[in-house]
Amino acid sequence: MKAKEILSKYGIVLVLVIMVALLCIVSPNFRKPANLMNVLLQACIFGILALGMTLVIIGKGTDLAVGSTLALCAVICASFGQKATASGKIFPNMPELPIIVPILIALIVGVAVGLVNGAFIAFTGIPAFIATLGMQTIARGFALLYSGGKPVSSLIPAFKTIGSGRVFGFLPVPVLIYIICIAVTWVLLNNTRFGKRVYAIGGNMQAAEVSGINVKKMILLINAYMGLLAGVAAVVFVGRTQSAHPGAATGYELTAIASTTIGGTSQSGGIGTVWGAVVGALIFSVLRNGMTILGIDAYWQQIVEGFVVIIGVVIDMRKNARKA
Amino acid sequence: MANDEYLLRMVDVEKTFPGVRALKGVNLNVKRGEVHALCGENGAGKSTLMKCLIGIQPVTSGEIIFDGKSISHYNTADALNMGISMIHQELSPVEYRPIMENIWLGREPVGKFGLVDHKKMYEDSKEVLKQIDLDIDPKTLMVNLTVAQMQMVEIAKAVSYNAKLIIMDEPSSSLTEREEQQLFTIIRRLKAEGRSIIYISHRLEEIFEVADTVTVFRDGTNVGTAAVKDITTEQLIAMMVGRPMDDMFPKIDTDKEGIVLKVEHLSHHKYFKNVSFEVRKGEILGFAGLVGAGRTEVMETIFGIRPHTEGQIYLHGKPVEIHNPGEAINMGISFLTEDRRGTGIFPLLSIDTNIAIPNYDKYLTKLGLVDQKAVDEACAKYVEAIEIKTPSLKQKIMNLSGGNQQKVLLARWLMTEPDVLILDEPTRGIDVGAKAEIYQLMSELASQGKCIIMVSSELPEVIGMSDRIVVMHEGKITGILENGPDITQEVLMRYATGTDDDF
Numbered sequence: 042m043k044a045k046e047i048l049s050k051y052g053i054v055l056v057l058v059i060m061v062a063l064l065c066i067v068s069p070n071f072r073k074p075a076n077l078m079n080v081l082l083q084a085c086i087f088g089i090l091a092l093g094m095t096l097v098i099i100g101k102g103t104d105l106a107v108g109s110t111l112a113l114c115a116v117i118c119a120s121f122g123q124k125a126t127a128s129g130k131i132f133p134n135m136p137e138l139p140i141i142v143p144i145l146i147a148l149i150v151g152v153a154v155g156l157v158n159g160a161f162i163a164f165t166g167i168p169a170f171i172a173t174l175g176m177q178t179i180a181r182g183f184a185l186l187y188s189g190g191k192p193v194s195s196l197i198p199a200f201k202t203i204g205s206g207r208v209f210g211f212l213p214v215p216v217l218i219y220i221i222c223i224a225v226t227w228v229l230l231n232n233t234r235f236g237k238r239v240y241a242i243g244g245n246m247q248a249a250e251v252s253g254i255n256v257k258k259m260i261l262l263i264n265a266y267m268g269l270l271a272g273v274a275a276v277v278f279v280g281r282t283q284s285a286h287p288g289a290a291t292g293y294e295l296t297a298i299a300s301t302t303i304g305g306t307s308q309s310g311g312i313g314t315v316w317g318a319v320v321g322a323l324i325f326s327v328l329r330n331g332m333t334i335l336g337i338d339a340y341w342q343q344i345v346e347g348f349v350v351i352i353g354v355v356i357d358m359r360k361n362a363r364k365a
Numbered sequence: 366m367a368n369d370e371y372l373l374r375m376v377d378v379e380k381t382f383p384g385v386r387a388l389k390g391v392n393l394n395v396k397r398g399e400v401h402a403l404c405g406e407n408g409a410g411k412s413t414l415m416k417c418l419i420g421i422q423p424v425t426s427g428e429i430i431f432d433g434k435s436i437s438h439y440n441t442a443d444a445l446n447m448g449i450s451m452i453h454q455e456l457s458p459v460e461y462r463p464i465m466e467n468i469w470l471g472r473e474p475v476g477k478f479g480l481v482d483h484k485k486m487y488e489d490s491k492e493v494l495k496q497i498d499l500d501i502d503p504k505t506l507m508v509n510l511t512v513a514q515m516q517m518v519e520i521a522k523a524v525s526y527n528a529k530l531i532i533m534d535e536p537s538s539s540l541t542e543r544e545e546q547q548l549f550t551i552i553r554r555l556k557a558e559g560r561s562i563i564y565i566s567h568r569l570e571e572i573f574e575v576a577d578t579v580t581v582f583r584d585g586t587n588v589g590t591a592a593v594k595d596i597t598t599e600q601l602i603a604m605m606v607g608r609p610m611d612d613m614f615p616k617i618d619t620d621k622e623g624i625v626l627k628v629e630h631l632s633h634h635k636y637f638k639n640v641s642f643e644v645r646k647g648e649i650l651g652f653a654g655l656v657g658a659g660r661t662e663v664m665e666t667i668f669g670i671r672p673h674t675e676g677q678i679y680l681h682g683k684p685v686e687i688h689n690p691g692e693a694i695n696m697g698i699s700f701l702t703e704d705r706r707g708t709g710i711f712p713l714l715s716i717d718t719n720i721a722i723p724n725y726d727k728y729l730t731k732l733g734l735v736d737q738k739a740v741d742e743a744c745a746k747y748v749e750a751i752e753i754k755t756p757s758l759k760q761k762i763m764n765l766s767g768g769n770q771q772k773v774l775l776a777r778w779l780m781t782e783p784d785v786l787i788l789d790e791p792t793r794g795i796d797v798g799a800k801a802e803i804y805q806l807m808s809e810l811a812s813q814g815k816c817i818i819m820v821s822s823e824l825p826e827v828i829g830m831s832d833r834i835v836v837m838h839e840g841k842i843t844g845i846l847e848n849g850p851d852i853t854q855e856v857l858m859r860y861a862t863g864t865d866d867d868f
Contacts, residue, residue, distance in 0.1 A: 232734040234725040244711035253691035
C-alpha cells in the first residue's frame with residue numbers, strides 16, 4: 042500500500058530514471074558527461090517556461106502566448122545589447138550598455154505582457170485560453186514590427202557568457218539560472234501566502250473569493266510571474282543563440298504546457314508541483330536528445346512526443362480517478 | 366384496469382442510499398385529472414420520490430402502478446414515453462436553439478434522406494403551443510424567453526409527449542404574480558383535458574388556490590393526505606411541522622450586552638427590501654424563512670459578496686462600507702456559506718490549508734514566508750478543540766465526512782477570530798451526531814461573547830438554538846420574535862408563509 046502510494050506520486054521520476062538508464066546502456070554517446078550536461082542545457086529554456094506555466098495552470102489558467110512573449114522579450118533585449126560597431130542597429134546612436142540593462146528590459150517587457158494577459162482575463166472575464174491565444178499573435182506581431190522582421194544580432198560579449206559560460210568550471214550559466222528559477226518558484230509556491238492562494242483559486246475559485254482572497258489581483262500576479270519567467274527565458278535564449286529572431290520560440294508554449302502536464306499538473310486546476318514541472322521538462326529533453334542520438338528521424342520525433350503527452354495524461358487521470 | 370380511479374399509485378416505496386434511508390415506505394395515490402400538491406420541509410423526501418418516479422433512480426423496494434400497469438426498471442426516456450413528464454425547478458433549455466428544436470430534442474422529425482424535417486417540426490410545434498395558448502413563434506431562441514415562457518415551453522413539450530402525468534417542481538418560485546396566474550390557467554386547462562398534475566410547492570396559498578388534494582411529507586414518509594377543500598391553513602401547517610422536539614439543543618444562558626452588528630434599511634434591487642435588525646454580544650440570532658426568502662442574500666450582502674442599493678451597516682456603532690469578503694474578514698465578520706462544496710471547501714487541498722487560507726497573515730516568518738510549523742500548531746489546536754476526526758492535518762478535505770468538513774470550515778472561520786459569526790444552514794446534510802456537536806459549539810461560542818447569526822430552514826433548530834428569531838418572507842422581514850415557550854413551529858410558519866406580518 043505504502044509502496045503503491047509512492048509509486049503513484051513519484052512514478053514520473055521513475056519513468057525519467059528508466060529512460061536515462063536505458064539510453065545510457067544502449068548508447069555510449071548518450072552517457073558521455075558532456076552529452077548529459079547538454080540534456081540539462083537543452084531543458085533550460087522551456088523548463089523555465091514550464092515553471093511559470095505550473096503556477097498558471099494550478100490557478101486554473103493557461104498561457105498560449107509564452108512562446109511569442111519570449112520572442113518579443115528577446116528582440117527588445119538584444120536591441121539594447123548590440124555592439125557599438127554593429128551594422129543595421131535598431132538604435133544606431135546608442136552606445137554599448139552594461140549587460141544589466143538589456144536583462145532588466147527583458148524582464149520588464151515580460152512582466153508587462155503578463156500583466157496585460159492577466160488584465161484581460163481578470164477584468165473582462167474572457168477565458169485565459171482566448172486571452173492568451175490573442176496575445177500569441179499580438180506579441181509576435183510586435184516582435185516582427187520592432188525588429189523589422191530581421192534577427193537582432195552582433196551582441197556584446199557578455200551575452201556569450203550567459204549562453205555558454207560556466208561557473209565553477211563545470212556548471213553552465215543557463216543551468217544555474219534554471220536552478221535559481223526552480224528554487225524561487227518552489228519557495229513561492231510552497232512557502233508564501235501567494236502560493237497557497239494559487240492552489241486555492243485553482244481548487245475552488247468561489248470559495249477563494251469567500252475566504253477573502255482578491256481573485257482578480259491573484260490572476261494579475263500569476264500572469265505577471267509567468268511573464269517574468271518568459272523574460273528570464275528570453276535572456277537565456279539570446280545568450281544561447283547570440284541573436285534574437287522575431288520568429289523564434291514558436292510552439293514553446295506547447296512544450297511548456299506539455300512538460301507541466303506530464304509532471305502531474307492538472308488542467309482542471311488546483312493540483313501541481315514544481316518538481317513535477319522540472320521532471321516533465323527533463324523527460325522532454327531526454328526524449329529529444331536520446332532520439333537524436335539514436336538517429337531517429339526528426340519527423341518521427343514529433344510524432345513520438347505527441348503520443349508521450351497524451352499517454353502521460355491518460356495515466357495521470359486514471360491515477361486520480363482511482364483515488365476519488 | 367384502465368378505468369382505475371387512480372392514474373398513479375406508489376405503494377410502500379422505499380429508497381436507501383448508502384447510510385441513509387431517504388424514503389421509508391411512501392404511499393402516494395394520484396387520481397386521474399386531479400392536481401395533487403406535495404409539500405413538506407426540504408429533505409423530507411419529495412424530490413427523491415419524484416426522481417424515482419421519473420426513472421432517474423430505481424426504488425429499493427415497493428411498487429409503482431401507473432395507468433393500471435406495474436412499472437419498474439425504466440429510465441427517464443421510458444417514463445416520457447409512458448406519459449410521465451417533469452418540469453424541473455431549474456430549467457435547463459438549450460439556450461441558443463429555437464423553441465421548436467427544444468420541444469423535439471432527441472426525437473426530431475426526419476424526412477426522406479434522414480435529414481431533419483424543419484417544416485414539420487415547425488408546424489407540429491405551432492400545434493402544441495396552441496394547445497397551451499402560448500402565442501410565440503416556434504423559431505424564437507430559448508434565450509430570448511422569460512423564465513415563465515421557458516416553463517410554458519417545457520409544459521408544451523410534456524403535452525407533445527402526450528403526458529398523462531405532469532410533475533411540476535416549485536414552478537412558481539421564479540414567476541411574477543401575473544405569470545403565476547397564467548400558469549394556474551394552464552394547469553386548470555391540462556386538468557380539464559384529463560391529465561393529472563403533481564404540484565410541489567412550499568407556498569400554502571398556492572396549494573389552496575390550485576390543488577385538489579395535498580399530501581404532506583416529513584422525514585422520508587407521507588404523513589397525511591387530505592382534500593384541499595376539507596382542511597384549513599392551520600391544519601396543513603400542523604401536519605407539516607408536527608414533530609416532537611428533541612433535546613439536542615444545549616443552550617447556555619449568556620449576558621447579552623452591547624449591539625455589535627446593526628443593519629438598517631438594507632435593500633437589494635432583486636432579492637430583499639428594507640431589512641433592519643441588530644445582534645448583541647453573546648446572542649444567537651436565528652433567521653427563519655422558506656427557501657428563496659432572501660436570507661442568504663442578506664448575509665452575502667453584509668459579507669461584501671453582493672452590493673446593496675440602499676441601507677447602512679453598523680459595526681460596534683460605527684457605519685461601515687464593506688466591498689468584498691476580505692474587508693469583512695478584517696472587520697471581524699465571518700461567513701460559513703450554505704453551499705459547502707460550491708463556496709466552502711477546497712476539495713483537493715489539505716485540512717491545514719483549508720483552515721488557514723484566510724489566516725496566513727498571522728503566521729509569517731520575518732522574511733514574509735509562511736511559517737508552516739506555526740500554522741500546523743494552530744490548526745492542530747482547532748482540530749482537537751472541536752474534535753475533527755482525521756488521521757492527519759495533511760489529509761485532503763474531500764476524504765472527510767460532511768460533518769467533519771463542516772467542522773473544518775468552522776475552524777477556518779474561528780481562526781479569523783471574528784466578532785460576528787454568520788452561519789448559513791450550518792447543519793445541512795450532516796448526520797445527527799455532528800449536528801449535536803455543532804450546536805454545542807455554537808452555544809459555547811455565544812457564551813464566550815461572540816455574536817452568531819444562524820440562517821436555517823430547519824425550524825426545530827431555529828427554535829432550539831436562537832435567542833431571537835428574524836423571519837423573512839419573499840425578501841421582507843415579517844417578524845422579529847423573542848424566543849420563548851409561545852414560539853412554536855406553527856407560529857414561525859405563519860410568518861414564513863406571509864400569513865402573519867408584523868411590519
